[in-house]
Structures are given as structure tokens and as C-alpha cells.
Amino acid sequence: MLDTLELTEIPAEDLALRSQVQTFLRHAMPSSTTAQRARSWMRSDPAFSRALAQQGWLGLTLPTEYGGQGRSPFARFVLSEELLAAGAPVAAHWIADRQSGPLIARFGTEAQRHFYLPRICCAEAFFCIGMSEPGSGSDLASIRTRAVRTPDGWCLNGSKIWTTNAQHAHYMLALVRTSGEPADRHQGLSQVIIDLSLPGVTIRPIHDLTGDAHFCEVFFDQVALTEDALIGEEGQGWAQVNAELAFERTGPERLLSSMVLAQAWLETCRSLPQPDVRDTVLLGQIAAWLTVLRALSLALVGKLAKGQNPAVQAALVKDLGTTIEQAIPDWIADRLGSHPDTPVPASLLHTLSYLEQIAPSFSLRGGTREILRGIIARGLGLR
Amino acid sequence: MQYNELSAAFDPLLHDLCTASTLAALEDAGAHDAHAQLWQALESSGFLDCLVPEIQGGAGLTLTQAWGLLRLAGYHGLPAAFATTLLARAWLARRGVPPPAGSIAIAASPLHRAGDSVHCTQALFGLHAHTVLAEDVPGTVTLWRCDAASERTPFAPGSLDARFAWREDAIIQTVTDAPPRTPSLLCALASSCLMAGAAQRILAMSVDYANQRQQFGRSIGRFQAVQQQLSVMAQLAAAVDMAAQLACQEDAFPHATTTALAKCQASAAAGRIADMAHAVHGAIGVTQEYALQHHTRHLRAWRRCAGTESWWAQQLGEHLLAAPQLRLMDFIQAPSRAI
Numbered sequence A: 001m002l003d004t005l006e007l008t009e010i011p012a013e014d015l016a017l018r019s020q021v022q023t024f025l026r027h028a029m030p031s032s033t034t035a036q037r038a039r040s041w042m043r044s045d046p047a048f049s050r051a052l053a054q055q056g057w058l059g060l061t062l063p064t065e066y067g068g069q070g071r072s073p074f075a076r077f078v079l080s081e082e083l084l085a086a087g088a089p090v091a092a093h094w095i096a097d098r099q100s101g102p103l104i105a106r107f108g109t110e111a112q113r114h115f116y117l118p119r120i121c122c123a124e125a126f127f128c129i130g131m132s133e134p135g136s137g138s139d140l141a142s143i144r145t146r147a148v149r150t151p152d153g154w155c156l157n158g159s160k161i162w163t164t165n166a167q168h169a170h171y172m173l174a175l176v177r178t179s180g181e182p183a184d185r186h187q188g189l190s191q192v193i194i195d196l197s198l199p200g201v202t203i204r205p206i207h208d209l210t211g212d213a214h215f216c217e218v219f220f221d222q223v224a225l226t227e228d229a230l231i232g233e234e235g236q237g238w239a240q241v242n243a244e245l246a247f248e249r250t251g252p253e254r255l256l257s258s259m260v261l262a263q264a265w266l267e268t269c270r271s272l273p274q275p276d277v278r279d280t281v282l283l284g285q286i287a288a289w290l291t292v293l294r295a296l297s298l299a300l301v302g303k304l305a306k307g308q309n310p311a312v313q314a315a316l317v318k319d320l321g322t323t324i325e326q327a328i329p330d331w332i333a334d335r336l337g338s339h340p341d342t343p344v345p346a347s348l349l350h351t352l353s354y355l356e357q358i359a360p361s362f363s364l365r366g367g368t369r370e371i372l373r374g375i376i377a378r379g380l381g382l383r
Numbered sequence B: 001m002q003y004n005e006l007s008a009a010f011d012p013l014l015h016d017l018c019t020a021s022t023l024a025a026l027e028d029a030g031a032h033d034a035h036a037q038l039w040q041a042l043e044s045s046g047f048l049d050c051l052v053p054e055i056q057g058g059a060g061l062t063l064t065q066a067w068g069l070l071r072l073a074g075y076h077g078l079p080a081a082f083a084t085t086l087l088a089r090a091w092l093a094r095r096g097v098p099p100p101a102g103s104i105a106i107a108a109s110p111l112h113r114a115g116d117s118v119h120c121t122q123a124l125f126g127l128h129a130h131t132v133l134a135e136d137v138p139g140t141v142t143l144w145r146c147d148a149a150s151e152r153t154p155f156a157p158g159s160l161d162a163r164f165a166w167r168e169d170a171i172i173q174t175v176t177d178a179p180p181r182t183p184s185l186l187c188a189l190a191s192s193c194l195m196a197g198a199a200q201r202i203l204a205m206s207v208d209y210a211n212q213r214q215q216f217g218r219s220i221g222r223f224q225a226v227q228q229q230l231s232v233m234a235q236l237a238a239a240v241d242m243a244a245q246l247a248c249q250e251d252a253f254p255h256a257t258t259t260a261l262a263k264c265q266a267s268a269a270a271g272r273i274a275d276m277a278h279a280v281h282g283a284i285g286v287t288q289e290y291a292l293q294h295h296t297r298h299l300r301a302w303r304r305c306a307g308t309e310s311w312w313a314q315q316l317g318e319h320l321l322a323a324p325q326l327r328l329m330d331f332i333q334a335p336s337r338a339i
Helices: A017-028 A046-054 A073-086 A091-107 A110-121 A237-249 A259-271 A277-305 A311-337 A346-363 A369-380 B005-017 B020-025 B032-045 B063-076 B082-094 B182-212 B224-247 B256-286 B292-304 B309-322 B328-333
Strands: A127-130 A146-150 A153-164 A171-177 A189-195 A201-206 A215-226 B104-107 B112-114 B117-124 B131-135 B141-145 B151-154 B162-167 B171-175
Touching (some): A017 A073, A046 A091, A073 A259, A073 A277, A073 B328, A091 A110, A091 A127, A091 A171, A091 A189, A091 A237, A153 A171, A153 A189, A171 A237, A189 A237, A237 A311, A259 A277, A259 A311, A259 A346, A259 B328, A277 A311, A277 B256, A277 B309, A277 B328, A311 A346, A369 B224, B005 B032, B005 B063, B020 B292, B063 B182, B082 B104, B082 B131, B082 B182, B104 B182, B117 B131, B117 B182, B131 B182, B141 B162, B182 B224, B182 B292, B224 B256, B256 B292, B256 B309
Parallel strands (some): A127 A171, B104 B131
Antiparallel strands (some): A153 A215, A171 A189, A201 A215, B117 B162, B131 B141, B141 B171, B151 B162
């Protein structure tokens, strides 16, 4: 059975960050529509990321000797929560800050740390994640992109797909095969950092059903990587990727994707002369779910702060969180449509439409629902 | 389940007390001797006064420290007014009212009067309790002697709750200036914690069963369809557990907002958890002989007690609508302080 996730308090020194972030956002948040704010960590604004960096809020948890602030995971949770609740455009630096930076700090050489981490902290190095390939989605171990040793380093061939914001990123932290064949599964995989400005790299954005183009196809044709492109140990890519996924799955972005919509709908409900009791019930239901999910997410942060790797619990909280994130637009759509003669404010409707369309992706990104449930089942001791 | 020292001390006692035969026997309103024996063991354990301040003879623990006891009572399906007595004694003591001796059931909704009778439609764990704590006229909480009741009937078949009718002279004590709906909130708090425990028990039984039961030459737990159901059960059980923890943070319990939140979550999950457990167990799960049914019946009964998820969600929604400056984010960050 799984350990209980225990209610966890944010330490006072980290909680103090909240009002600073709120004050900053009041004057630094670029003007935007509600539907734009609903995109939050899918919306890239390098100038905004630089403004955050000037506050010292990029690489908050990275060691100070590499330009970070040496703060706890709780501090990053407080910051993330405020940025996401406000719908701030954080996509440019989000991946570097959330997982590439911590991974480089953990597995990188001294030279790699000194090169990348200060740049991440100043918003000069934006990262994307190279995992999925055209033939490898949930079955990640079957990837075919290959880096072959050369006298000067590596020669990279292959392609990645569904790479979020590759078109805005400077680097890709990719999982590639460095020895063996796809049939060797977890053996022979390594992680490399690819400078996306190198010759032979082609990035093609893919338009999604909302009209946005946040994910991309990335092609590698005889890309020459230097020796130090390898991050961590050759052949240890699978273990490293799994450590990286724990960072990816524990954040508050796994429950707040519909927060901007829920807040906008709450304001619409408040403006009605007479509340419909069914609206009132749904408001309470959404508030109850989000409160509990947030407490569960914070309990995971507590485990990370203690140096644990709560991989199974992270899968559990992510699956539940995305279930509710996906349900919220559906619930609100039904409430708004239950009075078909009452017009819906345009900004609320645009926000709702965006989330209705994009919500299926919430349980795809960062590991599909079906894969996560398999991880949870193993954690429960099913055999 | 993770134990603090308190829970670790209570668990073996409950393990011994809550056998399948005791659980079955105490659903009979006439099981006086079996109940007396069970209650005596609980009194001797000393846990019943753990929330009473030390100066009044208790252990002076906070609900945050002691909530695991309530969860354990739910886990083992303890068929006595343990959770309600623990909370009622603490609430009374904090108001300077010496609690009555014995076990205390709590009325899920306010009393009503008809002719010269006072009626209570559902007292949580009233079937064998000594006293009922109830909301009388708004703001007044009264205590009633069960053995002086003109009527005491099981709330529903197999229920540990009861309906009561009294004459006015069966009243033991009156507490004035109580916050509105206190007994209903205490019922919601107790049942939320009990449901957190019951959910863990049902999940554990279902995982064990899925590992043991063989079909098509392998354990049914190896089938993805079964794994996915148990994985969802684990998620719901974790949510109920966390919601109960949130409601047990306040020293001045029951807190209206966090209790509403806990009961809303627990009630919303209860039926789904019970249904999935029965789906995994197959026909054996709906037999009287197999213990699962005690726990799933508890879960469904507690779901309804003092209001289902719709009622408590409406309470939360009304709070949110009434606070025009409050962001949803402020609420979820600090539900007990936001309103």
C-alpha cells in the first residue's frame, strides 16, 4: 500500500514570497485577455521571463554558486502557484526552471553547471524536452533517435515530436540512443543537450485544434554535437529521465490549468442578480476539489524537500489533478448552457472554448493517464 | 496507513475489538451486553478523553494530533459511538460543560417538536449510545438521556444510527450560545474522518482480493481494467484522506468551511469507492459472510449523514459568492482563513 500523503505546511520564510510575487504581478503582468491568461505555461513571453529573472525568481532552487537562490522546493511552489493563478506567460523559461536546471545541477559536470545554470537563471537559456518521437509516445524506451560517437563528440540523427515550445527554446534536453538497438529497451539510452541553433536542426511548429502552435516536430540531420553534450552518464538516460519526470509531475500546474476559467466563472456568478443554486453547488464542488488537490500537491513538495522521490504518489496526484482540470470546463459549459437565453460574456466564452478544446491534452502531457494508472497499480502492490 | 504513536497504540486494540462477528452482532439493537463490553474496553483505553483539556482530566491533545484515532475507528468499522463521543466530550469541555458519563451520539439535524414530544430523526451512532447531543432551537445545544427515550428505533435496517423521541423531562443539560449547526458540523466532521479510514480499508481489501483471485490462469490484479479501477480508488481514497486532514487543523473545531470541504469530498467519493470495491470483489463482496459489506455499507450511510456532497458544496459555494474580493486561489490556499 501507499504511504498516506500528510498535510504539509509551507515554511513561513517561503510563504513570505507570496505577497512579493503578487505585488510584482500587479505592475509587471503584461496586459492580456482572459483566454490568453488561460494559456499560462503554454504562452511564451521572453521579456516577462527576463523580468522574473531580474527579481531572482528563475532557478530559485538552484545553488547560489551557479546563479540560483538556493531556496527550497516550497519557495518554488509558492512562486509557481501565484504565476499560474494569475495566468502569467511563463512558458519561455518554464521547462528550464522546472526540470532541465535541476537535472543539470544533479547530473551535470562542474563545467556544464557553470555554463548552463547561470544562463537559465538570467533567462538567457530556454529549454525544451526531447522525449516523444513519431513512433514512441507512451512506450518511451523504444526511441530511435541516435547519437553516434565521432572523434570530436557525437553525430545525431533522428527526430522528436510534440516538443513543447521548441521554436522558442535555445536548447533541447533529449533522451537518445547511444548504443544498442530499440529492442534493448532501457539499456543504451543517454541524455544529451542539443544547441538548437546548430546546423542540421530543423524545427517545425504543429498547429493544434485551438489555432495555437505550442508543440513542434524537431528533425536532426547529421547534427555534430561536442563531447560535452552528454549530460550525466552514458547509458544512464532511462534512470535520469525518471528522476526528471518526478519534477515534471509534482508541480501545481497539474491542477491549475482551468484556474483562470474557474475564477472568471466565479466572477460572472457573483455578478448575477440571483444565484442559481446549481451554480452555487458547482462552485463549492470546484473549490473543494482544488483545495484538496493543492494540499496533495504540497504534500508531494514536502517529500521532495526531504530528498524523497515520491514517483508513485506524483503519478496519483497528477492523474487526479488532470481529471479535475479536464472536468472543470465541462462542468462550467453545462452550467452556462443551462440558461440558453442568457448571453455568456464574450471573454468567458473564449476562455471556455479554449479550455474545452485543449483539455484532452492535460492527461497526455507528462505521461498519459493509462501509463500513470499502471504506475499507481504497481505501487499499490498489484502483481 | 501511516501511524503516529497514538494511532499505533490504538490500532491493536481495535484490531481485537472489531472482529467480523462483533461488527455483525452490534447491528442488532438488542445487543446490550456485547455493546457494554465493547464500550467498557474503550473507556478503559483512555482514548475517549484525549481531546479534553488536561485541567479537566483529559489528555489535552489537539485534533490534528488525534485525528488518526477517528480514521482508525473508520478503518476497523468500530460499531460504537467512539468518534462522536471523542468530539462531543472535547466540544463540551471547551465550553466549560462537564460531559455526561458514557457514550454520546450526535443528532445529524436539529430536533423538532410535535405535541409534547421532541423528535430526533437521526443520531449518528445512536443505536447503543447513552446520551444524544443535539441542536435544539438555533444556538442552543441540548443533551438527552437515551434510556429515557419514549422511542428509539434503528435509523434504517442494519444502521448503527437511531431515531429518538423524548418527553421534555429527558433533557440532561442545555448549552446556550453555541455556534449555529454545531451538532450537524460535528457529525460531518466525525463521518468525514471515519470515511477516510473506511476508504483505506476498502482499498486494502480490494488490492488483496485482486492479488489472490485467479481467473484465466492469473490473478485478476494483472488485468489492466482491474488495475485502472484500483488506481482510481487509491486516488479517491487519498483525496478523502487529505480533505479530512484539512478539517482537523483547527483547534476551535468544528470549523464551518473546512468541515464542509471534508464532508463534500468524502461524500462525493464514497459511492464510487464502494462501487469499485464491489466490482473488483465480484459476488463474494455482496454476501453477509464476507466483511467488505460492513465497510461499504458504512461508507454509504456516512455519505448521507448530515448532508451529502450537494449540501456541503452549496455551503461552500455560498461562502464564495458572499465574499466579493476573494479569489478562488485565496480560498484553496487557506480555506480556514479565507472566509
